[in-house]
Amino acid sequence: MIITSKKTPAQILELLADHKKVFLIGCGECATTCRTGGEDEVKEMAKFLAGAGKSVVGSVIIEAPCDRRLVKKDLDKQPKLREAEIVLVLACGSGTQVVASVTEKEVKPGLDTIALGKINTLRDIQAACRLCGNCQLDLLTSLYCPQNSCPKKLANGPCGGVREGKFCEVYPENDCVWVRIYDDLARKNRLPAIFKLQPPKNIAAAVFSQRTTEAK
Amino acid sequence: MNFQARLDSGQFVLTVEVLPPHGTDISDTIEQALAIKDLVEAFNVTDNQRAILHASPLSVASLLIKNGLEPIWQLTCRDRNALALQADVLSAAILGVKNVLAVTGDYPAPASVYFNQPVYNLDSVQLLALIKKLIAGTDLQDKPLNGSPRLFLGAAANPGAEPKTIHFIKLLKKIAAGARFIQTQAVFILEDLEKFIIEFGDFARQNWPAVWSDQPAPPLPQVKFLAGIFPLKSARQAVFLNQNLPGVTIPEPMIKKMSATAQPEEEGQKISAWQIGQIRQLHEKYPQLAGAHLMTMGDLGKAKNILEQAQQ
Numbered sequence: 001m002i003i004t005s006k007k008t009p010a011q012i013l014e015l016l017a018d019h020k021k022v023f024l025i026g027c028g029e030c031a032t033t034c035r036t037g038g039e040d041e042v043k044e045m046a047k048f049l050a051g052a053g054k055s056v057v058g059s060v061i062i063e064a065p066c067d068r069r070l071v072k073k074d075l076d077k078q079p080k081l082r083e084a085e086i087v088l089v090l091a092c093g094s095g096t097q098v099v100a101s102v103t104e105k106e107v108k109p110g111l112d113t114i115a116l117g118k119i120n121t122l123r124d125i126q127a128a129c130r131l132c133g134n135c136q137l138d139l140l141t142s143l144y145c146p147q148n149s150c151p152k153k154l155a156n157g158p159c160g161g162v163r164e165g166k167f168c169e170v171y172p173e174n175d176c177v178w179v180r181i182y183d184d185l186a187r188k189n190r191l192p193a194i195f196k197l198q199p200p201k202n203i204a205a206a207v208f209s210q211r212t213t214e215a216k
Numbered sequence: 217m218n219f220q221a222r223l224d225s226g227q228f229v230l231t232v233e234v235l236p237p238h239g240t241d242i243s244d245t246i247e248q249a250l251a252i253k254d255l256v257e258a259f260n261v262t263d264n265q266r267a268i269l270h271a272s273p274l275s276v277a278s279l280l281i282k283n284g285l286e287p288i289w290q291l292t293c294r295d296r297n298a299l300a301l302q303a304d305v306l307s308a309a310i311l312g313v314k315n316v317l318a319v320t321g322d323y324p325a326p327a328s329v330y331f332n333q334p335v336y337n338l339d340s341v342q343l344l345a346l347i348k349k350l351i352a353g354t355d356l357q358d359k360p361l362n363g364s365p366r367l368f369l370g371a372a373a374n375p376g377a378e379p380k381t382i383h384f385i386k387l388l389k390k391i392a393a394g395a396r397f398i399q400t401q402a403v404f405i406l407e408d409l410e411k412f413i414i415e416f417g418d419f420a421r422q423n424w425p426a427v428w429s430d431q432p433a434p435p436l437p438q439v440k441f442l443a444g445i446f447p448l449k450s451a452r453q454a455v456f457l458n459q460n461l462p463g464v465t466i467p468e469p470m471i472k473k474m475s476a477t478a479q480p481e482e483e484g485q486k487i488s489a490w491q492i493g494q495i496r497q498l499h500e501k502y503p504q505l506a507g508a509h510l511m512t513m514g515d516l517g518k519a520k521n522i523l524e525q526a527q528q
Contacts, residue, residue: 152293152320152334156341157386158377159320160401163462165378170323182382194382195426197389200298200342200356 002030002092003117003127004037007110012045013052015108016086022049023084024059025099027091032061034125036111037090045090045110057083065095071102081105115148133204140193141184147201149177155198219258219286219315220368223397223440228499229507230492230523231258231288231442234280235514236271246279248516253285255523258315260399260509263290267324267332274304278311288370289313292321297337298346298356305347309365317370317399318343341386344369344393351394371395373441375403375412376463384419391420391439392427398439399509402446402457404466406494409443413502440506443495447512447522448484451475485518489525 007015016022024042031037039061046056058080063070075081086106089096092113100107115127130148137145147153151170158178161169168174185191222229234249236242249259259280261273277287289308296304308316320340324332338346346356353364371390377383387398403409425433448454451474454466470487477483488510495508512519 151323152339153336154320154339156339156389157382160372160374160377160383161462162377162379162383169462178382179379182379182385192426192429194385195389195423196429197341197345197392197427199345200338 001033001117001119001125002094003114003125004031004034004092004111005114006036006041007112009048009052012048012088012110015110016049016054016088019086019106020053021055021057021083021085023057023078023081023087023105024049025065025087025089025091025095026059026061027065027095028061028063031091031095031111033119033122034117035122041090045088049088057081062091062095062099065089065091066098068098068101071095071098075099075102131207132201133207134202136201139196139198140181141188141190143184144177144180146177146181149174149180153201154178155201157194219288220396222257223506224438226503227506228496229257229440229442230255230510230526231260231507232256232510232516232519232523233512233514234259234261234276234287234516235265236261236273236276238268238270240271242271242276242279245276245514245516246283248520249280249285250283252516252520252523255520255527256510257507258286258288260288260317261290262514263292263319263321264295265513266322267294267328267334274308274311274313277308277313281312286315287313288315288317290317290319291343292319293336293338293340293343294321294323294334295332297335301338301343302346302350302355305350305365305367306361309367313367315368315370315397316347317372318347318395319372340371341389341393344371344390344395348394368396369394370397370399372401373398374401374463375409376401376465378463380415381419384416385423387416388420388423388427391437392424396437396439397506398441400441400444402444402461402464402511404446404464404470404491406491406498408465409495409505410498410502413441413498413505417504439504441504442507442509443505445488445491445495445508445510445522447488447510447518448474448480450480450484485522486525488522489528492522492526 024045026042027037042059049056060074060078062074065071084105088108088110089099090110096109116129117125118128119125132147158176162176163172166179168176185194261277263273264270273289277289280287318340350365354360373387424436451471454471454474457464458466474480474483492508499505510519
């Protein structure tokens with residue numbers, strides 16, 4: 001599940017500039033779960049834009065805007081789109097790009113795309129994966145990824161800045177992932193793994209390629 | 217006798233921090249370093265400390281060498297990928313640098329990340345291992361080098377960091393990767409420093425084989441520790457550091473002393489000078505506690521005061 005966060009009202013207005021007629025697109029999957037681009041958020045955005053002097057000519061929640069087939073199908077059924085001067089997409093960067101590939105209208109990203117997330121509860125979504133393309137969760141514990149959760153991407157243990165023996169030096173509201181990893185391995189009697197010198201991570205070259213599946 | 221030779225021969229060693237300029241004006245720095253050349257054995261040249269822009273330390277290290285002084289060149293993982301790190305290590309060796317302190321590097325302030333994307337391609341353990349590889353004659357991709365560096369490797373440690381075990385494991389890995397001298401975070405309670413030296417020593421001896429799980433362990437090397445000395449400026453600063461510097465504890469009596477005096481800066485320097493004397497005594501008992509490194513943030517005048525007081 002892709003974590004997105006809302007752009008600020010000021011940022012949204014800057015994106016829309018002088019355009020008055022806006023068409024809103026939301027996402028029925030990840031952005032709904034994140035409460036950044038679902039039905040409620042699209043309604044909220046429509047209200048905000050109306051208050052800012054814009055005219056929301058129409059809106060639609062596309063089940064998965066990252067899927068071009070669905071986007072084409074849904075937008076073909078939206079005559080109001082023709083009246084719009086600009087389209088604001090409340091979905092991840094992928095969804096925004098797909099929408100832009102289906103319509104000639106100017107398309108703007110209404111959200112920021114952050115990371116792949118895990119859902120603990122609907123009110124507690126955590127970043128879990130940052131797409132390194134070379135999953136090595138087997139090295140220590142599959143519970144936590146230091147590439148994702150450590151801001152310094154440390155592979156061999158924590159930095160000296162762990163706060164109060166528990167929290168991240170850089171983001172004190174977060175647990176130090178290395179303390180978490182250590183606790184888990186200690187509990188499961190698998191500490192030898194953490195003594196091993198980990199070599200530099202080989203980030204998959206595929207991460208930098210545009211096409212990661214072969215078109216046949 | 218150079219820094220490494222002094223440590224190897226068991227001598228007590230003092231070093232001091234030199235901050236490259238936030239600009240190109242180097243005149244004062246070298247002059248002030250020369251003024252204390254008889255009081256310290258080496259100069260720690262920092263690498264964009266706290267992720268704040270300074271001239272990169274290679275130039276200052278080179279100028280110190282030209283002036284007959286010995287630098288400890290600091291290299292962080294924050295700003296350079298593996299290629300750039302290797303390239304800089306090779307350059308450092310060409311310029312005559314003998315000592316490298318390989319550290320992770322402070323994370324940049326969030327507001328500066330837009331021009332200052334943290335790299336962290338390697339961590340400090342990997343960097344140490346990589347420099348060790350360059351010393352042995354090949355680069356990261358196993359290509360033989362046309363001339364290899366000869367360097368004395370150091371790393372950082374925070375004696376007060378918790379939970380102890382995971383930090384001890386990391387430090388042990390730094391030693392396995394090649395670190396032979398360790399500079400610690402600032403210490404104020406010397407009993408804690410002593411405890412750390414003892415406990416880590418025991419831990420290292422016991423767990424050294426675990427680091428080499430798939431091969432026979434080489435002998436545990438002799439590693440020398442330099443304790444961090446940070447001169448306090450005020451009671452307020454002491455309270456702030458207590459709350460904000462993980463692993464660092466400034467004891468109440470020390471804070472009281474700082475607030476009781478009309479000259480807190482001088483009191484702070486007096487305390488630092490006294491601490492140097494205490495560490496010198498501890499060194500007699502624990503030879504692996506080889507000395508101290510003064511964290512005066514580039515204020516070499518202050519360093520001079522403290523070092524002269526410590527001599528008395």
